[in-house]
Amino acid sequence: MIKLLLSTLAAAAALGAAAPSHAASGAELLKSQCVACHAVTKPAEASVERLLQRKGPDLYYAGSKFNRDWLTAWLQQPTVLRPGGAMFLNAVKPGEAGSADVVDAAKVTPHPKLNAADAAAAADALMALTTPDLVAKGAFKGDPVNASMASLLFNKLRGCASCHSAKPGAGGGSGPELFSAGDRLQPDYVVEYIRNPQKFDPHVWMPRLDLTDADVQKLSGYINTLKQGGAK
Known part of the structure; x- marks a missing residue:
């Protein structure tokens, strides 16, 4: 009985060691899916050019900004948060007959969806990005x-x-x-x-x-x- 218990515990320990951690999988998601559009580390230099060209808002302080439950749900079913995209100047076009400028929806890229497990892992990784100085x-x-x-x-x-x-x-x-x-x-x-x-x-x-x-x-x-x- 003791041998069986020890072998069971050893197998469980081995499984736990082999399985990737939640944080590690989240970090991989940030690296593979997020950094192309978002800064997940503080940019070395701020500039107008960087602001104009970025495709998504900075996330290096995401853990100081978002609520985790909302983040997890939103990553699975993204809604439009910024009607004009990350930089509205790049998405506006003249309105008809001299009316006010309007957003060209074709220039606003929808955010990709994640499945529930990936959304939870990504949310955990993002919530770890905190900035007490901000x-x-x-x-x-x-x-x-x-x-x-x-x-x-x-x-x-x-x-x-x-x-x-x-x-x-x-x-x-x-x-x-x-x-x-x-x-x-x-x-x-x-x-x-x-x-x-x-x-x-x-x-x-x-x-x-x-x-x-x-x-x-x-x-x-x-x-x-x-x-x-x-x-x-």
Whole structure:
């Protein structure tokens, strides 16, 4: 009986040693499928040219930005987060009869789908990419949100809706949609990005608004309430 138990344990140990780890398979996925479009390590040098030419957003701080459950689900069923692609200037075309420019959907490449196992492995690898120097824990205070005032701040007073949509089909398309932001983004990241977008990339086109901390918290709290099926 003891010999049988020992042999069983040895076989299990050998199987565990032979099987690739979740993190290792995730790292391989990042290397084989992600790095062609995304920076998974911090670029050595930031430049306007790099920003204009990149095919997808930087992911070297993904673990400080995304929520893992959302990331795992999204990688299996990707939705359009940036109507104009990673760099909207490369996807716009003139509108008809002198109307405003529109996005040429043919120039926006859809994100590939992963199966459930690969999505989980890739999500684990991405969540390991954290940058404490960019996103400080506890930046979001979690104060109660006055929805009407925060919505006014977002849509009118600070002009966020000119680039972002808080509801499907409403708002600008030069920035990522925010109607799923509460599912997608960590509140601490939202706070830090609103405070200083250029800390993440000195050439990114989102303006630094120099808001008071109270307004940053209000906007971040509002954005955190924007979730699929419950957009405000």
